[in-house]
Each structure stands twice: as structure tokens, then as C-alpha cells.
Amino acid sequence: MSLGRLYSPRPAGAGLGLTIPSAINTGTFGVQPSDAGVASATINTGQQIGGSIGTALLNTIAAGAITSYIAGLATSRPAAARPSPAAVAAIEAAAAVHGYTTAFWWTAAIFAAGGIICGTILRWGPLTRQAEPGQPDGQAGQRQMPAAAQAPGKPGQGG
Secondary structure, three states: HHHHHHHOOOOHHHHHHHHHHHHHHHHHHOOOOHHHHHHHHHHHHHHHHHHHHEEEEHHHHHHHHHHHHHHHHOOOOOOOOOOOHHHHHHHHHHHHHHHHHHHHHHHHHHHHHHHHHHHHHOOOOOOOOOOOOOOHHHOOOOOOOOOOHHHHHHHHHHE
């Protein structure tokens, strides 16, 4: 079995494909149509900034783990013993794996914390519009037609 078939990006793509539209719908829900562009742009900007900061943070974590791994090996060996080039390459590869593993575990912890936070602050169930002031609860989310667009004798409904 090839490595590409074993570690396919399809599950991640399917997960993101199901998650991101829901997140954007939740973020823009209840926004006035005149503000929908601004709300969508704010969500997009937040995603871009979050991705940039997240990448920089995880890169810093991985680099720190690699450095501490190599430094730990260097202090445990006598100063006079110089490793062979093959040993140096093996140490660098092991340090890289250690750095990636550390960054992946931090990523898992960040995702778990985000899931817990979202699970506690977001409302359960379908999104519903709140009643606007002066509007009966049964008409929440319904728009009132302008007086000029109403048919005579039928208030609140178009002709």
C-alpha cells in the first residue's frame, strides 16, 4: 500500500467541506442584508489571520521541540565524541519527527479546546431569528412589506 493511499487528505477535505459552510452560515446568520458583505468579509479576514497566526505558532512549537531534542542529545554526549555524518543525519531526522509529533499533539489539543469552547457557547439546534422589537413572537424573522408594496385590504402581505 502506498503512503498516499494510507494517509489520504480526503477525510480532512470532507470534514472541512462540511464544517466551513456551516461556520460561515452561523457567522452571517441574523445579519441585515445590507451588512452581509461586511459580515462575510469579517469572517474571511478572521480565518486568514487565524490561519497565519496558527501556522506561525505551530512552526515555533515544532522548531522549539527540534532544538530542545538536539540540545538534549548534545548535552548527554561527551564533548570529545563527534558523531559520524550518518549519525548526524539520523539525529536530525529523529529531531524533525519529534518536532512534527509535538506540533501535531498541540494541534490536537487546540482543536479539542476549540470544540469544547464552541460546544459550550453556541446554541444547540437550528438557527432561529429573534423577534424584533415591536413584532409579535409568531412573526419572528418575517419581514414587513413596505406600505407601498402592500395590496389594499391585506396588511403585511404583498399582492
